[in-house]
Amino acid sequence: MTLASHVRTLGRGPGRSRSLTQSEAHEAMTQMLSGDAAPESIGALLMLLRMKGEVADEIAGFVAAAQDNLPALPSIDLDWSSYAAGRTRGLPWLLLSAKLVAMNGHRVLIHGWNGADPAIRTGLADAEIPLVEYMNDIAPALDAHSIAYAPLEILHPALFHLLGLREKFGLRSCINTVCRMLNPARAAASVQGVFHPPYRELQQDAAAKLGWRNLTIIKGGGGEFERTPSKPVAGFGLREHLMWEQNFAPLITETTRLSDGPASDTTLRGLWDGSTTDMFAQNIVIGTAALALDTLGDGDALNTAHSLWDARRAR
Incomplete structure (x- = not known):
């Protein structure tokens, strides 16, 4: 699934658009962090989220993907x-x-x-x-x-x-x-x-x-x-x-x-x-x-x- 498909989910219009699920948000953030996503799609997705107002599932999915993109770090309290x-x-x-x-x-x-x-x-x-x-x-x-x-x-x-x-x-x-x-x-x-x-x-x-x-x-x-x-x-x-x-x-x-x-x-x-x-x-x-x-x-x-x-x- 491309980042554009997630943009479409968010931007279909009244009565058709919806928030991303946690797994969809994880996939979208993984694509944005990969460096391969089109900058136009990144900008559209982030601004649609701003206009809609992000929900907890979206933030959780984004955070999990960002963490997955990190190397192992030493233990902290x-x-x-x-x-x-x-x-x-x-x-x-x-x-x-x-x-x-x-x-x-x-x-x-x-x-x-x-x-x-x-x-x-x-x-x-x-x-x-x-x-x-x-x-x-x-x-x-x-x-x-x-x-x-x-x-x-x-x-x-x-x-x-x-x-x-x-x-x-x-x-x-x-x-x-x-x-x-x-x-x-x-x-x-x-x-x-x-x-x-x-x-x-x-x-x-x-x-x-x-x-x-x-x-x-x-x-x-x-x-x-x-x-x-x-x-x-x-x-x-x-x-x-x-x-x-x-x-x-x-x-x-x-x-x-x-x-x-x-x-x-x-x-x-x-x-x-x-x-x-x-x-x-x-x-x-x-x-x-x-x-x-x-x-x-x-x-x-x-x-x-x-x-x-x-x-x-x-x-």
Whole structure:
């Protein structure tokens, strides 16, 4: 079956078109990643999905095909996706949160692409998180640091190409959601941020169809997995394969936007090494780490995150 046949399924018109099944979506993504599909068909399929609105079966099929297109990766405990553009947020405090989780003995793989925004890639050096340049660098980085950042263009060049079509379309496509859900090492726990709240349920449902075990999705700062400590946060996802939702109370009483909270002179390195004190930024880091630890099954995640923060410079 050609990609054009899947375009026809989506675009026959009112009363005749329908969504793709999970197996059809898997086949369509396999063709798009192969490099053999006509670019016109790829563009038509992705834009028809955008107009229709993708469903969980389609996302699950696309994700499974994208995973099948990857080589075997070393075992990790926590998958952490980072695909927001960062226009509505400040520094990437989430990097320090991920580092706290790694300090607790969990192997963490961050993967992502953030468009023209350099904040995440620049922040890696300040957070002392290794940025891998080749696939073979992932295992040594994890063995040495328990954490690594794998750029999508290195991790999955074919998927990166599809994501880059956004510049030609002028619109996002469902590939953004597929990237967030890539979970390249097939970890048992994953954390994801979204900018638009409806995607929380979509990704939750797709993960359930894929048989994932533990997942937390939040509407985070700029679309990243990063919580605002002055607001309640609604978590969606899975716990031990079952649908899960939980509301988390604010950590502080002041009402402040994420991008306005930390002082302008607070840096990732300064906050980590203690040369700068910024309680708002500190609560972003601790609160985000707590959500990740909860995903990993820590029954006292917030207290664990506080203890890790207090002990960070002794390690």
